[in-house]
Amino acid sequence: MTNSIQELQDAKVIFVIGSDTTEAHPVISYFMKRAVKRGATLIVNDPRKIDLTKWAALHVQHKVGTDIAYINGLINEIFKNGWAREQYLKDCTENPDAIREAVKDYPVEKASEICGVPVETMKKVAKILGEAESASVCYTLGITEHICGTDNVKTLANLQMVLGNIGKYAAGLNPLRGQNNVQGACDMGALPNVFHNYQPVDNPAASEKMAKAWGVPSLPTKPGYKMPTMLRKALDGGTKILYCVGDNTVQTEPNMAHTIKELQALEFFVVCDIFPNLTTPYADVILPDTSWGEEDGTFTNSERRVQRTRRAVNPPGEARSHWWVMQELAKRLGKDLGFTSGNAVWEDMRKTATSYAGITWDRIENIGLQWPCPTLEHPGTAFLHRDGKFTRGKGLFSVTKWIPQAEPPDEEYPIVLSTGRRLWHYHSATQTRNSEGFDNIFGEELLEISPVDALKMDVKTGDLVKATSRRGSIILKAWVTERSAPGVAWCSFHFAESCGNVLTIDRFDTVTETAEYKACAIKIEKIGDGEPLGDGILRQARP
Amino acid sequence: MKVFINGKECEAKQGQTVLQAARDNGVYIPSLCYHPKTGPAGKCRVCVVEVEGMRGLQTSCTVPVKENMKITTNSETVRKAQRLVVDLLLSSGKHDCLACEQNGACELQDAAYMLGIEHPTFSLADTKTDIDDSAEFVYREHAKCIQCGRCIAGCNTTVVNEVLDFGMRGHDTKVICDIDLPMGKSSCVQCGECSQLCPTGSIIDKKTRGKGRHWQFKTVNTTCAYCGVGCQLTLHVDQAANKIVQVTGREVVPNDGMLCVKGRYAYEFPSSENRLKYPMIKKNGEHVRVSWEEALDYTASRIKEIVEKNGPDVFSAFGSGRITNENNYAIQKFTRAVVGTNNVDHCART
Numbered sequence: 001m002t003n004s005i006q007e008l009q010d011a012k013v014i015f016v017i018g019s020d021t022t023e024a025h026p027v028i029s030y031f032m033k034r035a036v037k038r039g040a041t042l043i044v045n046d047p048r049k050i051d052l053t054k055w056a057a058l059h060v061q062h063k064v065g066t067d068i069a070y071i072n073g074l075i076n077e078i079f080k081n082g083w084a085r086e087q088y089l090k091d092c093t094e095n096p097d098a099i100r101e102a103v104k105d106y107p108v109e110k111a112s113e114i115c116g117v118p119v120e121t122m123k124k125v126a127k128i129l130g131e132a133e134s135a136s137v138c139y140t141l142g143i144t145e146h147i148c149g150t151d152n153v154k155t156l157a158n159l160q161m162v163l164g165n166i167g168k169y170a171a172g173l174n175p176l177r178g179q180n181n182v183q184g185a186c187d188m189g190a191l192p193n194v195f196h197n198y199q200p201v202d203n204p205a206a207s208e209k210m211a212k213a214w215g216v217p218s219l220p221t222k223p224g225y226k227m228p229t230m231l232r233k234a235l236d237g238g239t240k241i242l243y244c245v246g247d248n249t250v251q252t253e254p255n256m257a258h259t260i261k262e263l264q265a266l267e268f269f270v271v272c273d274i275f276p277n278l279t280t281p282y283a284d285v286i287l288p289d290t291s292w293g294e295e296d297g298t299f300t301n302s303e304r305r306v307q308r309t310r311r312a313v314n315p316p317g318e319a320r321s322h323w324w325v326m327q328e329l330a331k332r333l334g335k336d337l338g339f340t341s342g343n344a345v346w347e348d349m350r351k352t353a354t355s356y357a358g359i360t361w362d363r364i365e366n367i368g369l370q371w372p373c374p375t376l377e378h379p380g381t382a383f384l385h386r387d388g389k390f391t392r393g394k395g396l397f398s399v400t401k402w403i404p405q406a407e408p409p410d411e412e413y414p415i416v417l418s419t420g421r422r423l424w425h426y427h428s429a430t431q432t433r434n435s436e437g438f439d440n441i442f443g444e445e446l447l448e449i450s451p452v453d454a455l456k457m458d459v460k461t462g463d464l465v466k467a468t469s470r471r472g473s474i475i476l477k478a479w480v481t482e483r484s485a486p487g488v489a490w491c492s493f494h495f496a497e498s499c500g501n502v503l504t505i506d507r508f509d510t511v512t513e514t515a516e517y518k519a520c521a522i523k524i525e526k527i528g529d530g531e532p533l534g535d536g537i538l539r540q541a542r543p
Numbered sequence: 544m545k546v547f548i549n550g551k552e553c554e555a556k557q558g559q560t561v562l563q564a565a566r567d568n569g570v571y572i573p574s575l576c577y578h579p580k581t582g583p584a585g586k587c588r589v590c591v592v593e594v595e596g597m598r599g600l601q602t603s604c605t606v607p608v609k610e611n612m613k614i615t616t617n618s619e620t621v622r623k624a625q626r627l628v629v630d631l632l633l634s635s636g637k638h639d640c641l642a643c644e645q646n647g648a649c650e651l652q653d654a655a656y657m658l659g660i661e662h663p664t665f666s667l668a669d670t671k672t673d674i675d676d677s678a679e680f681v682y683r684e685h686a687k688c689i690q691c692g693r694c695i696a697g698c699n700t701t702v703v704n705e706v707l708d709f710g711m712r713g714h715d716t717k718v719i720c721d722i723d724l725p726m727g728k729s730s731c732v733q734c735g736e737c738s739q740l741c742p743t744g745s746i747i748d749k750k751t752r753g754k755g756r757h758w759q760f761k762t763v764n765t766t767c768a769y770c771g772v773g774c775q776l777t778l779h780v781d782q783a784a785n786k787i788v789q790v791t792g793r794e795v796v797p798n799d800g801m802l803c804v805k806g807r808y809a810y811e812f813p814s815s816e817n818r819l820k821y822p823m824i825k826k827n828g829e830h831v832r833v834s835w836e837e838a839l840d841y842t843a844s845r846i847k848e849i850v851e852k853n854g855p856d857v858f859s860a861f862g863s864g865r866i867t868n869e870n871n872y873a874i875q876k877f878t879r880a881v882v883g884t885n886n887v888d889h890c891a892r893t
Contacts, residue, residue, distance in 0.1 A: 005772060005797045026734065026803030027772045033703035177771030182864030182891050188871035190862030190889040196872055201885050214880040224885030227892055230859035239859050240849050245874060246863030252893050268845045275817055285842050286830060288819040292768035293778065293787060297867030299766045301773025303797060309867060312763035312778045313785050313813055317820025318835060322866060323873035330881045332843035337876055345869040367795050423732060426769050426805055434817055435809035436750060437679040514892045
């Protein structure tokens, strides 16, 4: 996030797109709803009628995967009405004319045809954004999990730069990060192209610096493979060893049947985790890791805040911290990594990471600090690119063009399936389903179907249906609900026994290799009448 | 600014209430309906004080401080009024502390203790027990409610889930969910903010019932295990059982004490019997328990053998968005400095 979470409660306009905030980031949704109570205008842009729409001034129900057309249409309208912040464009951005020209291809009328949003609604949204003193854009995986995910993000960045909203309090471009430490995993260099602190591996200076710090003669300078490529290469022998930590690959990657084939093709597969899951059966070696609550360390949250996590209970059996495993394996391969405690690992990292250099465990004993925090006296950074002074110098517009989803619906597979998370469970649900009470509230996956489609298929809530894509099928109960737009169905990937990722498509964004989890084509068949569902389940669909 | 509390000169800030200034200066004024997050309510009237130049007793939670204000919190007049209020509250419900979950963590009990009330002097009102056990995680007992309204303010203005409100009138007034539905059938999403804000034992965490007394638990501050908000929370640990028995939100950034259903209630998984506990190697198609020594030796030798034969790029590692910074850093360092490849990535793409 360019800005901080609590700033949201002071926002004038909040533009939420591709984020089911009340379910996936409930605490952030509290701040959004507080802002509404204080007079902010909330615009929820989502193909689904998510819960947050109840607090929204406007719910824009654009079609799945049409974000670029929709946003470019808004930018076009903003320029047309003179709402663009010309001074900001001149002072703070590099190529404003490029975007001014590019969005001419997306007059609202044309954009409306693609995204299905009425022209009048688009004009209204553009006016709210254009006339607002500032606006905060929040997005999540509904933006990134498309074959055009990178361009989706760039288009939102364009919108915020045209409106002069980057580098301002209670504004900015805010991806709400999905996992407790996905920000930290990136910051720590668990990425194929950069060391920790985003130092490029193919930059000779960075590579030399790290080789010296780590006491090795040299380091590889060719960027590595991204996760989907690693897996794909298992089939042609390019990947022979996969060392997998804290990732239930089978359940969370798209196209489950194919993922299993990839894992089976490996020569040596190590899984380090806290629970047996759908992935562990394929492992040659299973190593038990300590869980949350069992070790000392740090997480970095969505707003770049580094915070302590602590040991509260003793780990079961012989579970160990993973840095210890790395130390022991390295020793056997002839290298001492120098890891003697969690804090020793932190200090080893900190001395070569400028953004993190000022953050010690002592300093964050009570309250976390937000990077960049380059010195021990630095108070941390609440929001980035202050006053439009971008980290890279001037803001750069990237021209984006709308492309259709990888697998559009057709006669055989007429329904678009989108997937995501529910409030009551988390990812492959190993944690929530091993905690008491959660399966009582929501114990099996439901396929959300629009009443329009349900009528055609003669399906009612509670009926058993079979959802089939070109990659597989799952059997689950139907939930007929207006949360789904006509032609769109939705389910989560929480339940091993009826997981959305059996159906999802393994087609990826070309830059990030993020899969198009949010759009694939399926067909739905009714296979049996069912009992109506209990109150608990339907509680989410608030009256 | 300067104020005088019980004759002592104290420092106060502009815009503070008398109650806040007194608390900052270590002077305890019993109060029930006020909470820093929900703000002044002026309802319970337990926090009354005398202010020189103002007529009658003042509710300290609603009166802003002024320069040189002279405040008395411990006169007999004040104590008499406070005693009467607490006495009435104790008489109007079933506030029997012996088996109450909140014994030792109850603001009504604290006030009674401080004011020296052993037994209510009035005959007990006929308050129905009226237990709402319908929800999975939040347990409500109307007879312990003092109608301070903190849960309602929390639900409507803090987390803005807009479920709780007062229903009925007069003696029948009670906290209701939606249109007086049982909580488990209402639109409540079980965030537990009401339980955290309740000053008595009226709204409590159901799973913690009967697990022990508050003072027996060790508390550990940490960061939530679920999404990227990074909520700050306190774990309440039964050390003998080696189990987390309750989670409460810390009132600091980024979450101000607020949590969601997972952060507050999905905490048993570390002590689940299903955990992976020992290293295992697949032998003849079956996973067999081995020592760490054997698992590490075997893993290292396989990595060595395959990488020596095919080069380091046949090795790939997944770090994780679910593990600590330290563990992720360890994985990248191992992959790059020991194996010699940049094939390290994690689930940010999924």
